[in-house]
Amino acid sequence: MKKTSLKDIAQKAGVSTALVSYVLNGKEKETRVGEAIAKKIREIAKELNYQPNHLAKSLRSGKTHTIGLIIADISNPFFANIARVVEDEAKRNGYTVIIGSCDENADKSWDMINVLINRQVDGFIIVSCEGSENQVKYLKERNIPFVLLDRHFPDIQTDFVATNNYKASYDAGLHLIRGGYEKIGLMAYKSNMYHMEERIRGYKHALADNGIEFQKSWLKEVKFDAMEREVKVAIDEIMKSEHRVEAIIFATYGLAINGLKYFNELKVKVPSDLAIVSFGQAEVFDLYYCPITFMRQPLENLGKTAVEYLLKNLKNPEEGMKQILMEARLIPRESSKAKSEWLVK
Amino acid sequence: MKKTSLKDIAQKAGVSTALVSYVLNGKEKETRVGEAIAKKIREIAKELNYQPNHLAKSLRSGKTHTIGLIIADISNPFFANIARVVEDEAKRNGYTVIIGSCDENADKSWDMINVLINRQVDGFIIVSCEGSENQVKYLKERNIPFVLLDRHFPDIQTDFVATNNYKASYDAGLHLIRGGYEKIGLMAYKSNMYHMEERIRGYKHALADNGIEFQKSWLKEVKFDAMEREVKVAIDEIMKSEHRVEAIIFATYGLAINGLKYFNELKVKVPSDLAIVSFGQAEVFDLYYCPITFMRQPLENLGKTAVEYLLKNLKNPEEGMKQILMEARLIPRESSKAKSEWLVK
Incomplete structure (x- = not known):
């Protein structure tokens, strides 16, 4: 199949190649070509399956x-x-x-x-x-x-x-505190990315501002690369510790999914055994047996x-x-x- | 920041630019350069944050x-x-x-x-x-x-x-039939794509091969572009018809998600009100209150x-x-x- 050229379209439409070029580059107004002709040219281009050569075009315009x-x-x-x-x-x-x-x-x-x-x-x-x-x-x-x-x-x-991750995380913490939860954990990635640090900071401030003393064992940081295994270990630790949390905030979708799967395995009941708020958003938060509270990012x-x-x-x-x-x-x-x-x- | 050149690396390593080029293009064996030198060159390249120019490279090789x-x-x-x-x-x-x-x-x-x-x-x-x-x-x-x-x-x-979509759909139907279901629906996309046609064909053959007469009202084909609305309409029809189905096969993930959401709204109980098998795969099938049977594609x-x-x-x-x-x-x-x-x- 030969590639359709501007010339092919011009011949079929009975107009000049330059005119076809103007129309297909959206510049028909500059040449005051009638809408009927412009429409005809576009139809023929479509019919002949014309494909503009973006690279040639961009070499001229400097833009791709x-x-x-x-x-x-x-x-x-x-x-x-x-x-x-x-x-x-x-x-x-x-x-x-x-x-x-x-x-x-x-x-x-x-x-x-x-x-x-x-x-x-x-x-x-x-x-x-x-x-x-x-x-x-x-x-x-x-x-x-x-x-x-x-x-x-x-x-x-x-x-x-x-x-605003600081605020989002603060709000997640505050929501749980207002719901009567006091021992609140956060599961995050082990990372020095700013958005993750901000989520940790917001969570800690929500606790502090409400007179709850943060316990080191409440914050779990797991590696992205080893998430599946490390989430389980972290949950095991959280559930067994003397300051066992009543609620947990998941700082990402991936952490939440892995957490929910493990809670199902352990037959943890949400929210009576453990309340949950998560970052991220996904169908699964709607369709989980107990729909998951989440921070809806815009x-x-x-x-x-x-x-x-x-x-x-x-x-x-x-x-x-x-x-x-x-x-x-x-x-x-x-x-x-x-x-x-x-x-x- | 000036871009690091092969020459920069060569100077720092005290070798020729050609040698650096050989090593960084993975051709050090051709020149029998010692592994110690090759390693040194690679380390310096990394340290200087050398970025190969893929385009120049590909123009030479004809491959990108x-x-x-x-x-x-x-x-x-x-x-x-x-x-x-x-x-x-x-x-x-x-x-x-x-x-x-x-x-x-x-x-x-x-x-x-x-x-x-x-x-x-x-x-x-x-x-x-x-x-x-x-x-x-x-x-x-x-x-x-x-x-x-x-x-x-x-x-x-x-x-x-x-x-093999025909076989997958046939197997989905057969599984339901063996489980005692006889009135089985299929929700698919309105499409003339072959994979969709094959899913419909497999489903129909599974019914026919087991002496179940296919009812037109059991097959619902919805438009991809209007999925959310059309899935609801289709389910309303399916649930009210005189041949009301006992089980439904969703031909895609998107259809299943929309279906499950609407079943929750309607408080349809799975599987006692309606059994489900779906194509596609996603976390949500694991975490739904009643885990969803699905065709695992490889x-x-x-x-x-x-x-x-x-x-x-x-x-x-x-x-x-x-x-x-x-x-x-x-x-x-x-x-x-x-x-x-x-x-x-």
Whole structure:
């Protein structure tokens, strides 16, 4: 099958190649071509299955209209869904999104960024992984436009769109305290990523502000790479300790899933044996036998704003820094019902 | 930050630039350089944060060592997980994967394929969407290496790696029949994709082979784009009809999720009001109050084999067609327990 050229379309429509080019590049208004002709040209292009040569076009314009999206873990539904939002929003603005996943691994992230730079994306939206500060600095110093999404580095001045994780975690703790729980644990990743530190900080402050003395054994930090095993060990420890918790906050979706599976194995009853609040969001929180209270992050808004910021950068690189922290909202469900509600039963 | 060059590394290591190039391109054996020197060069490269210029490299070799993966829907965990498998397997073989999602939309799929061809991927792994036959033909005629994954077109001769959907659906039906269910429904997508047709065909044959007369009202086909609403309508119809089903097979993960949510709303009890078997796989099937029986597709094996086939094609384009249908395995859970088990209670 020969690739359809502008000439083929021009011949069939009985117009000049230049005119076809104007119409298909959306510039028909400049030439004041009638809408009937423009429509005819577009129909013929579709009929002949015309495919614009993006590379040739981008070599002329210096723009590829392509965004590179690096996500930390494609198998986490939060990121898969945010990728979908970014794609839709980019599409609405005439951009295509190419996705690379780095499995929370800084080396892979370097690879992906390089592969995509070499493939001439106009800019990046990046969900950073641990240890990738040098990559962010590298992009900055080369003046490659990018926006950090969901995670950012407080010591590097960049554009970012993220959730206020300190506040979200504080709110999760406060919600449990108001429900009558006092011994509250937090399961988080062993990580020096800022968003994780903020979740830990918010949790501790919620306890402190309400006169609850934080116990070291309540905070469990597990490795992302060994999550399945370490979550079990952590839960075993939590359940046996002398300060056994009555409630637990999961700092991520992955931790929650592994935790819930193990609770089922142990026949732990939620919330009477253990109340739960989780970060992340997924179908499973709705459909669990005891629906899970979670911090709803503004997924749509995060994704859309990241695209908006990046496109603004592309249009006007001199525009100032754009940074926003959005609020998560606690969605209360059965899993963290106030003690008074289930104690009477 | 200046980009580190081979020369920088050579100077620091006190060797020639050519030698550095050999070592970093994995050709040190050809020059019989000692392992100590090779190790030193690699360490310095790492220390100086050397980033190979993939594009320059690929212009010399004609290969980019990049695979384009087009998936039908990134927000479906089956595809997100298979993407992860493809990435890991590609990585093991020295390839990077660039992902594009097409939201079950043929136009978007065309866009993605073009964008990635223009970015010089060596080949494609594609989860096709409806109406994309012309794209597959286009790739074939241009001799662009590709493998279809999970879905294929029986009328176009291509390499493919897929599940035996007819057999899987037949087995799902048979399992329910053996459990004492006779009125069995199927909820599928309204689609002329072969994998969907095969799931319908397998279901019907399972009924016929066991002397059960198929009722038109048992088969519900809903549009992907309007799934949430149409699943509810379909369930309302199914539950009210005179041939009300006792069991239902969901042909996809998305249908199952929407169905389960609505069953919760209606307070339908699984399996006593309605038994369930589903395609797809996800955490939610484990964690639902009544764990869901599902057809486990060989996700790992599908992803790995797709990479294997593609790499074989890249090495030897003249090699014959490679096609495989893999078996899904039914994982029996509470949701389709034999009637005899719960009737006695």
